[in-house]
Amino acid sequence: MSRIISIHSFRGGTGKSNSTANLSTLMAMRGLRVGVVDTDIASPGIHVLFGLSEENMRHSLNDYLYGKCAIEDTAHNVTSNLKVPIEGEIFLIPSSIKAGEIARFLREGYDVGLLNDGFHDLLDNLELDVLMIDTHPGLNEETLLSIAISDALAIILRPDQQDYQGTSVTVEVARKLDVPRMYLIVNKLPAVFDPVAVKNQVEQTYHCDVAAVLPHSDEMMALMSAGIFALHYPDHPITKSLVRVADLLLA
Amino acid sequence: MAKILSFHSFRRGTGKTNITANVASLFALQGKRVGVIDTSMQAPAMHILFGLDESKIKHSLNDYLWGRCKLEQTVQDVTTHLQPGLELAGQVFLVPASSRLGDITQVLRHGFEISDLNESFSQLITMLDLDILFIDTYAGLTETTLLSIAVSDATFIILRLDEQSYHGTGIMVDLAREFNIAKIGLILNEVPQFFNIEEVKAQVEQTYKCKIAAVFPYTPELMALSSTSIFALQFPTHPLTQMFEELVRLLAHEM
Numbered sequence: 198m199s200r201i202i203s204i205h206s207f208r209g210g211t212g213k214s215n216s217t218a219n220l221s222t223l224m225a226m227r228g229l230r231v232g233v234v235d236t237d238i239a240s241p242g243i244h245v246l247f248g249l250s251e252e253n254m255r256h257s258l259n260d261y262l263y264g265k266c267a268i269e270d271t272a273h274n275v276t277s278n279l280k281v282p283i284e285g286e287i288f289l290i291p292s293s294i295k296a297g298e299i300a301r302f303l304r305e306g307y308d309v310g311l312l313n314d315g316f317h318d319l320l321d322n323l324e325l326d327v328l329m330i331d332t333h334p335g336l337n338e339e340t341l342l343s344i345a346i347s348d349a350l351a352i353i354l355r356p357d358q359q360d361y362q363g364t365s366v367t368v369e370v371a372r373k374l375d376v377p378r379m380y381l382i383v384n385k386l387p388a389v390f391d392p393v394a395v396k397n398q399v400e401q402t403y404h405c406d407v408a409a410v411l412p413h414s415d416e417m418m419a420l421m422s423a424g425i426f427a428l429h430y431p432d433h434p435i436t437k438s439l440v441r442v443a444d445l446l447l448a
Numbered sequence: 449m450a451k452i453l454s455f456h457s458f459r460r461g462t463g464k465t466n467i468t469a470n471v472a473s474l475f476a477l478q479g480k481r482v483g484v485i486d487t488s489m490q491a492p493a494m495h496i497l498f499g500l501d502e503s504k505i506k507h508s509l510n511d512y513l514w515g516r517c518k519l520e521q522t523v524q525d526v527t528t529h530l531q532p533g534l535e536l537a538g539q540v541f542l543v544p545a546s547s548r549l550g551d552i553t554q555v556l557r558h559g560f561e562i563s564d565l566n567e568s569f570s571q572l573i574t575m576l577d578l579d580i581l582f583i584d585t586y587a588g589l590t591e592t593t594l595l596s597i598a599v600s601d602a603t604f605i606i607l608r609l610d611e612q613s614y615h616g617t618g619i620m621v622d623l624a625r626e627f628n629i630a631k632i633g634l635i636l637n638e639v640p641q642f643f644n645i646e647e648v649k650a651q652v653e654q655t656y657k658c659k660i661a662a663v664f665p666y667t668p669e670l671m672a673l674s675s676t677s678i679f680a681l682q683f684p685t686h687p688l689t690q691m692f693e694e695l696v697r698l699l700a701h702e703m
Contacts, residue, residue: 208460418609
């Protein structure tokens with residue numbers, strides 16, 4: 198296979214990392230070798246979902262981008278952290294959570310070209326079926342690159358005024374970058390909203406397929422990113438929606 | 449003597465802008481002259497809460513910081529936008545950040561002079577004869593975060609109960625303490641309704657060794673508003689509004 202999938206959102210707090218982690222896990226459960234890269238260097242978080250602590254983080258994406266190691270050295274096999282038997286494998290390339298390293302990135306930036314090389318090296322060296330990119334919110338060089346090289350893109354938004362305008366711009370840009378497949382995911386829908394109506398409205402507004410409308414979930418909130426929702430609640434409607442999203446992204 | 453209150457969060461999507469806008473509006477309802485400066489230039493949102501259409505923003509904080517206009521040109525009196533038909537005894541002035549993609553990109557690439565931002569705070573207080581200046585910041589640890597904490601009379605760090613917040617919020621609390629800020633408060637937001645508030649409060653206070661200024665439960669009515677208006681003005685008798693009012697009382701008392 199060998200496919201690159203980006204999960205993006207214009208604003209933060211949309212549930213991007215949670216969605217990426219859950220989708221990656223669902224794909225691995227089908228027997229796929231999945232790589233997950235946390236490119237949200239300013240605000241890393243997905244490692245928490247995969248149970249990777251600071252002590253166990255040997256190398257991070259930051260180390261690779263500053264030339265301290267090869268990209269393969271940053272890949273952590275987190276499959277067994279999930280504590281359930283999984284047919285495939287999940288390799289996490291985390292971003293550093295050390296304040297000093299985050300500060301360095303904020304000050305100096307890095308060579309975005311290295312990201313592109315790194316992604317392709319990961320696909321080859323780890324023999325990945327899928328590389329999932331958990332992007333930095335908003336449009337900047339790194340996110341543009343990730344979108345540009347992706348075979349599929351999922352843009353997550355909350356049904357909130359703060360998200361609408363920026364998502365419109367993001368969809369436009371993604372179209373110009375010729376992403377082969379693009380989907381919207383509406384997340385954290387308040388209970389009073391009608392998911393079908395929202396799906397139609399969003400599809401009409403953005404002229405883009407909505408892969409899923411995920412409702413606010415007390416269970417998800419209570420889980421507090423301590424683990425993978427789909428593993429804790431395999432029969433939950435949200436999990437079933439995410440399975441369908443995985444189908445669409447892998448098709 | 450005017451007070452400066454700053455609002456921060458380590459992660460995004462914590463509800464910071466909504467909280468800041470609601471607290472500012474309640475102070476204005478009580479007759480205060482309130483200024484709100486949206487320093488979250490990477491992802492501006494305050495203008496959305498205050499019902500100010502992008503097209504009406506001729507001069508933004510960005511323009512001022514890049515020397516394209518005077519500070520007074522960026523100020524918008526949003527008092528009448530807050531709740532149609534509602535008479536406020538005070539006033540709300542907003543200095544919005546630009547939503548134009550080009551401006552956002554420019555901030556990300558080239559930044560701005562932090563000293564100019566610093567100067568704007570005192571200038572706004574004098575120019576508009578403010579009682580309180582609210583600083584809304586971008587999430588995470590940035591230069592602006594540090595500046596705002598340093599100049600504030602009270603600083604609030606908003607967090608949701610989520611493992612992804614835990615580590616970074618701890619760093620922020622420690623940093624705020626190093627600045628010797630007299631008043632740092634945590635605001636827990638979107639707490640699941642079935643959680644025991646007192647237990648949560650005690651646990652979080654213990655974890656961060658920091659006072660909790662407020663605990664707000666996840667409120668479907670607020671989420672359903674979708675940032676289109678100020679909750680506390682729209683639902684004046686709602687329990688959540690009463691909690692906002694409690695926070696306002698706490699702040700007024702400390703000031």
